[in-house]
Amino acid sequence: MIGAKIGAGREADVHAWGDDTVVKLYRPGFGGHRAEALALTKLDGHGVAPRLIDVVDCDGRIGLVLERLGGQDMLTLLQRQPWRVLGLARALATAHLAVHAIRVPEGLPDLRERLAAHIDDAALPPPLRDFAVRVLHELPDGDHVCHGDYHPGNVLVTADRVNVIDWVGATRGVPEADHARTLLLLRRADPLPGTPLLSRALMATGRSVFTHGYTRAYTANTPRPLHQVDKWLIVHTAARLSEGIDIERPTLIDLLDRARHRAVR
Ligand SMILES: Nc1ncnc2c1ncn2[C@@H]1O[C@H](COP(=O)(O)OP(=O)(O)O)[C@@H](O)[C@H]1O
Ligand SMILES: [Mg+2]
Known part of the structure; x- marks a missing residue:
């Protein structure tokens, strides 16, 4: 019942x-x-x-x-216990690395195909769309599990472990691609419909402290070198625009524009 x-x-x-x-x-x-x-x-x-x-x-x-998993989601915890910001950032990175250690030769959708479809849906000005598609073309396929929407609202934290929920966007690809998507969300995401806490909770705890803590822990502990995170960030920025979050649009377009100008210089 x-x-x-x-x-x-x-x-x-x-x-x-x-x-x-x-x-x-x-x-x-x-x-x-x-x-x-x-x-x-x-x-x-x-x-x-x-x-x-x-x-x-x-x-x-x-x-x-x-x-049924125990614990609280990490966004709520960040709001209630902001002094834990660094420990929680590290825990977010550790659980992300555990996800990326899993390899799936088949069965999950391909990340690059998914991103190409999102870029297509994003209603971008053609020069920016072409730029994003070109960057995506140069990036590799992979067979690691990628969550697709990995942020503190999608992990549940208990005293001794972190569980990951909300796997609707799971694909297979290279870990740095999924890492880049998380960086984009931590740096830029505005209140998501249905997850209005992301910006507020991160602001309360110091968004940049949390983001740096996550990045440092992920980078220090990854078992393989991270390639082309900046390029994955460009692709995810373009793909994110397909989600129709109006408030983010000017910032994301501006980021893409600047990346494009840097690339042609
Ligand atoms: N397996 C689970 N055990 C306990 N709580 C859960 C579980 N899955 C989801 N929840 C709760 O439901 C909320 C929404 O779940 P989520 O899968 O993120 O859905 P959505 O796609 O709507 O964001 C979570 O923040 C969590 O509080
Ligand atoms: Mg969710």
Whole structure:
């Protein structure tokens, strides 16, 4: 039986479901449950994500029944315990590296194809679109798990571990691509519809302190050298514009414009 609501985001509401599980009920019209169910199946046994128990239909809404994880999401924690900013930034990096250590030869969508589609949808001025597409062409494929929307609102923190949720955008690619997307979100994301806390929580704790802490810990502990993070940032900046967050648009366009001018100099 559906229990109390314990969370909500852009695509779904999450309710208690029995004692040990939750149900993530997608809003009508969102098809993300298929992508998320596939990703969770691939991640089963790796200890980074909740287990997928079942897929149910609740009055016409599709629900994923998931293992219920303890702890609080990191955004809430940053607001409530801002003095933990550096420890939490390091924990965010450590869990991200654990995700990137998982390799999936097949089954998840290809990150570069996904990014190409987003750039296409972004309604960019043609010179900027062409620039982003050119940069994307030079970047490599990979077979590591990439989360696609990895930020403090999508991790749950307990005393001894960090679990990652919200796998709708999971793909396979190179880790630095997924790292770059997180850098973009930490530096630039304005309140996301359904996740209004991102900017406010990060501002309260010192956005740049948190971002530097995450970056330093990720860079210091990655088992492989990071290539072309700046190029991945350009591509993600273009792709982000497909998400239609109006308030971010001028800044993102300006970033792209400047990157393009640097590239042709
Ligand atoms: N497996 C889980 N166990 C406990 N809480 C969860 C679980 N999955 C999601 N939640 C709660 O629901 C909220 C929204 O979940 P999320 O998967 O991020 O959905 P959305 O795609 O709508 O952002 C989370 O912030 C968290 O509070
Ligand atoms: Mg979420």
